[in-house]
Amino acid sequence: MFRKKWYAAALAAIACSAHAQQSDEVKRLEERVQQLEQRVQESQAQAAARQQSESAFNPAVSATLNGVYANLKQNPDTYRINGFVPTMSAVAPPPRGFSLGESELGIAANVDHLFRGTLIAAIQPDGTGVDVEEAYIQTLALSHGFSVKAGRFFSAVGYQNQIHAHAWDFTDAPLVMKAFLGGQLKEDGVQVKWIAPTDLYLDIGAEFGRGAQFPGATAGKNGAGSVNAFTNLGGDIGAGMAWQAGLSYYQTSPGDRAYDDPLSATANSFTGSSKLWALSGVLKWAPNGNNTVSNFKLQGEYFRRKEDGDLTFDPAGAALADAYKSAQSGWYAQAVYQFMPKWRVGYRYDELSSGATTIGLVDSGALAPASFPILAEYKPTRHTAMLDWSPSEFSRVRLQFARDYSRQGEPDNQVFLQYIVSLGAHGAHRF
Amino acid sequence: MRWLFLFCMLTSLPAAAAINVFACEPEWAALAQELGGDKVAAVSATTAFQDPHHIEARPSLIARVRSADLVICSGSDLEVGWLPLLLSQSGNGRVQPGSPGYLEASQYVMRLEVPRVLDRSMGDVHPGGNPHIHTDARNIAKVAAVLGARLAQIDAANAATYRSRTQDFDRRWKEAIARWEQQAARLKGVTVVPHHKDFSYLINWLGMREAGDLEPKPGIPPTTSQLAQLVDQMKQAPAKMIVYSSYNDPKAAQFLSQRTGIPSVMLPFTVGGSDKAKDLFGYFDDVIARLTGPLQ
Numbered sequence: 082m083f084r085k086k087w088y089a090a091a092l093a094a095i096a097c098s099a100h101a102q103q104s105d106e107v108k109r110l111e112e113r114v115q116q117l118e119q120r121v122q123e124s125q126a127q128a129a130a131r132q133q134s135e136s137a138f139n140p141a142v143s144a145t146l147n148g149v150y151a152n153l154k155q156n157p158d159t160y161r162i163n164g165f166v167p168t169m170s171a172v173a174p175p176p177r178g179f180s181l182g183e184s185e186l187g188i189a190a191n192v193d194h195l196f197r198g199t200l201i202a203a204i205q206p207d208g209t210g211v212d213v214e215e216a217y218i219q220t221l222a223l224s225h226g227f228s229v230k231a232g233r234f235f236s237a238v239g240y241q242n243q244i245h246a247h248a249w250d251f252t253d254a255p256l257v258m259k260a261f262l263g264g265q266l267k268e269d270g271v272q273v274k275w276i277a278p279t280d281l282y283l284d285i286g287a288e289f290g291r292g293a294q295f296p297g298a299t300a301g302k303n304g305a306g307s308v309n310a311f312t313n314l315g316g317d318i319g320a321g322m323a324w325q326a327g328l329s330y331y332q333t334s335p336g337d338r339a340y341d342d343p344l345s346a347t348a349n350s351f352t353g354s355s356k357l358w359a360l361s362g363v364l365k366w367a368p369n370g371n372n373t374v375s376n377f378k379l380q381g382e383y384f385r386r387k388e389d390g391d392l393t394f395d396p397a398g399a400a401l402a403d404a405y406k407s408a409q410s411g412w413y414a415q416a417v418y419q420f421m422p423k424w425r426v427g428y429r430y431d432e433l434s435s436g437a438t439t440i441g442l443v444d445s446g447a448l449a450p451a452s453f454p455i456l457a458e459y460k461p462t463r464h465t466a467m468l469d470w471s472p473s474e475f476s477r478v479r480l481q482f483a484r485d486y487s488r489q490g491e492p493d494n495q496v497f498l499q500y501i502v503s504l505g506a507h508g509a510h511r512f
Numbered sequence: 513m514r515w516l517f518l519f520c521m522l523t524s525l526p527a528a529a530a531i532n533v534f535a536c537e538p539e540w541a542a543l544a545q546e547l548g549g550d551k552v553a554a555v556s557a558t559t560a561f562q563d564p565h566h567i568e569a570r571p572s573l574i575a576r577v578r579s580a581d582l583v584i585c586s587g588s589d590l591e592v593g594w595l596p597l598l599l600s601q602s603g604n605g606r607v608q609p610g611s612p613g614y615l616e617a618s619q620y621v622m623r624l625e626v627p628r629v630l631d632r633s634m635g636d637v638h639p640g641g642n643p644h645i646h647t648d649a650r651n652i653a654k655v656a657a658v659l660g661a662r663l664a665q666i667d668a669a670n671a672a673t674y675r676s677r678t679q680d681f682d683r684r685w686k687e688a689i690a691r692w693e694q695q696a697a698r699l700k701g702v703t704v705v706p707h708h709k710d711f712s713y714l715i716n717w718l719g720m721r722e723a724g725d726l727e728p729k730p731g732i733p734p735t736t737s738q739l740a741q742l743v744d745q746m747k748q749a750p751a752k753m754i755v756y757s758s759y760n761d762p763k764a765a766q767f768l769s770q771r772t773g774i775p776s777v778m779l780p781f782t783v784g785g786s787d788k789a790k791d792l793f794g795y796f797d798d799v800i801a802r803l804t805g806p807l808q
Contacts (some may be wrong), residue, residue, distance in 0.1 A: 120622065183667045194610065197600060222605035226578050276578045276603050282571030315571025320559060323570040365568060369561040372568065373733075422733040422761070473732060474593070475632060476564070504632075507589070509597040512569050 102274060115188035140190030140198075145247045147338035148174045155493040159343070163489035164352065164435025164459035165409065166388075167340045168263035168295040174495055181206035182499075185247065186215065195222050201245070208462065214245070214267065224453055226276035234512060236268040236288060237311045238331050239382045240361035248510055251467055252481045252497045255413040256431040257384040259487075263295035264351070266331075266346070268307065269396075282315035282325070296331075296355040296386070298338035303340065315512070320370045324363065325512060331357040339396070344454035348397065351405060353390010359383070363512070374422055379413035394442055401448065403441025410434050415465075423471050431463040461487045476502040484500035531667045534576050534607070536585035536595060537564055538783040539646040540617060540655075542792050544584065546681050547660045551670045557598075560758045560785030564590055565636065565731060569597040577602040580613070581666055584659065587616025588640035589622060612665050618643050620658045621651040624712050636731025646782060648688050648713035649796050656681055688793055693718075696800050698807055703749075705742065705774075707734075707756035709763055710781060714799065723751045726764045734764035746772040753777050753806050758785035775806040 151157075153174055160173035175182070183203040192198045201215040203481045217232030242258060242265055254264055270290030277283040292306025294406045299306075308331070315325035332354070339350040360383045367376035385408070392405035415429035438456050442448045450457065463486060469479035483495040523604045531555040533540035541556035548554070557573050558564050567573075577583060585591050599608055607613040623641030630639055645651045660678030664671035700719040704713075704728040706728040715722055724745060746768070753775040756765040762778065769776035770805070779799050780786040788798040 124741070191609075219600065221600070221608050223603060224605040228601070228603040228605040274603070276574065276601075278579050280572070281576055282575040313571070315575075317570065317572045320561075323568060323572065325571050365570075370559065371562045371759050373563045373566055373759075473632075507592045509569065509593050509595075511597060511601075512571060 089242075108353050138190075140188050142507075143187040143503055143508055145185040145187070145501065145503045147247060147502070148180070149182055149252065150179050150498040151175045151177055152496040153177050153493060155488065155491055156493075159491075160487065161343045161455060162260050162433065162461055162487045163455065164457065164461065165260045165433065165455070166407075167343060167455060168259070169340055170263035170295060172259040172264045174493075175497075183212075183246070185245070187506075189506075191221065192218065195220060197221055198495035226278060228274050228276075230272040230274075231270070233267055233269045234272065236290065236309055236331070237272065237286060237327075238262060238266055238268045238309060238329050238357065239359035239384065240325075240327060240363055240380065241382065242266055244511065247501050247503065250380075250415065250417045250425075250427055251429055251465055252479060253483075254434050255382065255415075255429070256461060256463055256487065257382060257411040257413055260409075260411060260433055261296065261384045261386055263476040267294060267311070269293065270305065270307070280316075282313070284358070285312045286310070292333040292335070295338070296335060296357065296388075297333035298335035301336070307331065316378070321368060322364065322366045323370075323512070324365075325361075326363075327359075327361045329359045335390075337393075337396075342453065342455045345452065347395050347452070349453070350393045350396050351388070351390060352393070353388060353405065355386065355388045357384060357386045365512075372419070374419075376419045378417045379414075380416075381412065383410070383412040385410040392440060392442065394448060401442055403445060403447065404439065405441065408436045410436070411440075425467075425469050425471070427465075427467045427469075429463075429465040430468075431461075431465070433461045435459050435461075457489075459489050461489075463487065475504070476500070531581045531663065532576075532579055534580035534583045536583075536591050537646070539652070539792065539795070540584040540659075542783040542795075543652065543656055543659060544582070544663070546792065547624065547656060547677050548663055549673070549677055550671055551667065552663065560789070563759050565593065567591070567594045568734045569594045569601070572586065573598050576600045577607060578604050580604065580607050582615065582662065583607040584615040586618050586643045586645060588618040588645075589638045590618075590643035590644035597728060602751060605674075608619070612662060615659065615662055617651075617655045617658075618645045621645050621648075621654050624716060635727070635729025642709055642712050642753045644710050645713055647711050647799075648717040649685070649692060650717060651681060651713060652792060653685050653689070656685065662710065684793075688796065692796050692800050695804065698799075699803055702753075702807070704750040705746070705751045705754045705768070707754075707760040710757045711755060711779065718800075718803075723749065726754070726756070733761075739764060739767055742768055743771045746774060750774055753803075755779050755803075757781035777802050777806060779803070 151174060157174045157176055172224055185201060185203050189199040190493060196218045198218050203212040203214045204314045213233055217230050217234045219230040220228050237243055242262060268288055268290035270288055272288045274284055274286035288309040289305035290307040297307050297317050298489045309329060311329035313325055314328040317323050334354050336352050341348050362381055364379040388407045390405055391402050393400060393402040411433035413429060413431040417425055417427035419425045435458050437458055440453055443450050463483055465483040467481040469477055471477040479499045482495040485493040485495055524804055530551060530553040533544040533552055534553055535556045537558055538556040539561055541554040544552050544554040555576055558567055585595060625642035627637050656678060660674050664674040696718045703721040703723045705723055710731055724736045728735055751774055754765045754768050754774055756762055758778055758781045765776040779802055782790040783789055783792060783795050786798050789795040
């Protein structure tokens with residue numbers, strides 16, 4: 082239609098063009114015709130892109146792939162954190178040589194006008210199956226700053242626990258997460274959070290969970306097996322700096338939480354209460370708040386756990402039981418600096434303090450301290466340095482060195498070369 | 513129970529008289545302020561010195577979205593790395609996509625560079641087309657009409673004010689467009705080398721031509737090989753100027769400028785990107801003055 086009209090106009094213009102001035106006009110009209118033609122084509126292309134299709138409502142799908150080459154002085158099968166109850170979960174470094182990390186598959190979409198659903202599954206490289214990392218729904222339409230999450234999610238204990246491993250700044254978890262959370266704490270339950278109507282960010286929230294994973298253990302009872310209360314404060318300092326500080330308190334009552342002492346090969350079990358305080362802080366800086374060229378991130382967390390209850394020695398055999406009491410703590414601090422586009426360097430220091438654990442069976446003379454070798458007092462530390470290169474926001478290659486004193490008397494030198502890439506939907510990362 | 517009740521009491525207190533507008537980019541905050549006057553309190557999540565593709569979902573931004581009555585963003589996936597998180601974390605049902613309190617400006621204009629094929633090997637391409645629509649002044653007029661109507665819908669009590677302010681803005685804006693187009697007439701056909709596809713709409717509006725980008729692919733920082741190739745290309749067919757925006761690293765543009773003798777021009781990316789770009793009118797005044805400068 083447009084074309085015809087404009088051609089007609091152009092022809093009409095040509096017909097009465099006797100002067101040079103008018104032929105200029107024709108030129109301009111021709112140009113406009115061309116522009117309009119181009120526009121019609123473009124809008125047709127746009128319309129075609131929105132054709133009806135069954136798949137139009139497909140959720141956002143993403144996959145994260147990662148692989149590691151590890152060079153370790155100590156055999157990772159002997160990994161332990163001296164002074165701390167083994168969490169019986171995968172906290173050891175990856176195997177020596179080449180290995181595939183977890184392949185993550187993420188699916189997320191708005192369910193309807195009220196809910197959003199997210200599923201993140203980790204496909205285990207050793208063929209042990211598929212782990213549900215996170216699978217939760219969250220409310221969209223609640224107002225007044227309230228939101229509710231239900232399902233399985235990373236618990237709001239500290240800061241890094243809520244971040245997926247592929248978005249971590251180092252290949253492995255801080256020692257506090259390995260010792261106190263069994264790597265990363267997932268909770269099956271409900272989270273309620275409220276954000277204050279203030280310019281300074283303030284949230285207050287609570288989680289009620291099953292408490293099945295370390296430091297909990299299946300209690301098989303009605304009601305909540307674990308409770309976590311948390312609060313975060315955050316804000317900006319000028320245009321270039323942003324900060325967040327958090328405090329959380331996690332409480333659970335594990336029943337028959339079993340562990341194998343890697344040093345004596347005996348099984349033991351703990352029943353009682355476990356209370357964990359976590360304090361965290363993050364500071365990010367970039368010139369003018371523009372993080373594309375250079376930026377800096379400082380992060381640290383302090384954990385303190387008190388456990389009180391009964392420890393049973395060799396439940397299947399001798400089955401001796403007496404009181405157990407521990408007060409343990411740990412912290413780490415890390416700094417990551419992007420010194421030029423694509424390139425970052427980082428350093429992390431970890432320290433744990435086992436404190437002096439009270440073991441009734443030892444104090445009463447029923448057993449020797451040597452019966453609980455892993456619980457002997459110790460102060461594990463670790464130094465980690467990394468360099469990574471991210472050619473785009475979807476890929477990263479990282480080289481990491483660590484000197485790890487988790488095992489008493491057997492320091493480990495660890496070198497990791499890792500790639501992490503993400504495919505598909507563009508994910509959004511939390512602060 | 514009592515504390516919960518108290519919270520609800522506190523949170524349902526009448527908000528300040530003004531409508532809170534959360535804009536992802538400064539141009540939309542400036543536009544909301546033009547159309548709303550003292551009835552609107554607009555804040556921008558980003559500045560003209562920040563790359564809007566890469567923003568941290570900072571606590572301060574979540575706090576602002578939480579109390580927003582209207583969220584206005586460029587859309588077309590420009591903010592895909594941070595806005596969804598702000599919305600889902602905010603606990604604010606009024607500004608979720610699909611509700612009147614959520615406005616994606618780019619949905620209301622004709623988008624350029626809509627890719628036919630989508631593949632990340634082409635760089636950080638946006639499936640919905642180039643999102644930097646605000647650099648064509650005519651697009652601002654289109655978004656103003658939608659935003660004015662949206663403000664009137666959300667704050668019905670002041671609808672008449674928004675309508676008259678929108679009409680007034682539209683009149684002044686169209687006059688300004690005529691002036692800018694006249695000032696920029698000599699830019700027609702002028703070839704430029706932009707850093708990123710930030711100014712595609714401006715280039716299209718003023719009839720300029722683009723001869724390659726400093727970025728080898730959208731969102732991928734310039735590489736030495738890409739720059740070397742551009743140096744060769746510029747020797748064969750020199751462009752009139754190299755343009756980069758207030759948030760780009762100027763090194764690549766300066767490098768190419770030194771090697772080729774072609775002037776490099778910093779353009780404010782948006783409102784606030786230069787001393788003169790104090791508001792939307794000042795922004796385009798400054799952009800056109802900076803572009804026409806090297807031609808004199």
